[in-house]
Amino acid sequence: MHEFLNQSELQALERLNADFYGMQALKKVILHRIYYHGIIDGGILAEPLKNFMLNILDSAGKELTNAELGSLVRIKRIAVELLEEGVKDIEKYKRLSPPKPREVDYR
Numbered sequence: 542m543h544e545f546l547n548q549s550e551l552q553a554l555e556r557l558n559a560d561f562y563g564m565q566a567l568k569k570v571i572l573h574r575i576y577y578h579g580i581i582d583g584g585i586l587a588e589p590l591k592n593f594m595l596n597i598l599d600s601a602g603k604e605l606t607n608a609e610l611g612s613l614v615r616i617k618r619i620a621v622e623l624l625e626e627g628v629k630d631i632e633k634y635k636r637l638s639p640p641k642p643r644e645v646d647y648r
Contacts, residue, residue: 543634554634568628575621593617 543551557563575593597613598605605613 551634554631558632558635564632567631571624571628575624593621 546554557567594614594617597610597617601609601613
């Protein structure tokens with residue numbers, strides 16, 4: 542799966558996975574626009590058309606046929622699934638062996 546990553550990139554993914562909070566932050570940043578845009582929250586005015594799915598007409602144009610609209614919904618759904626799978630793939634990069642101890646000069 543990692544043919545397209547060099548050793549430094551693999552090590553970076555291993556470090557990311559070792560950092561629970563870093564991984565959670567990454568997920569939140571990447572997926573926030575999809576999951577939380579337009580969601581009603583205390584003290585914030587509701588903006589339902591800001592939602593990922595509800596803004597299709599504004600972003601793609603109001604002249605869409607129902608078939609075109611359905612196709613866009615399907616495409617967005619697939620895009621979300623692919624992002625989720627990508628995050629799951631990142632989680633597979635765990636360090637298989639502990640790092641080698643470094644020699645330290647205490648002089």
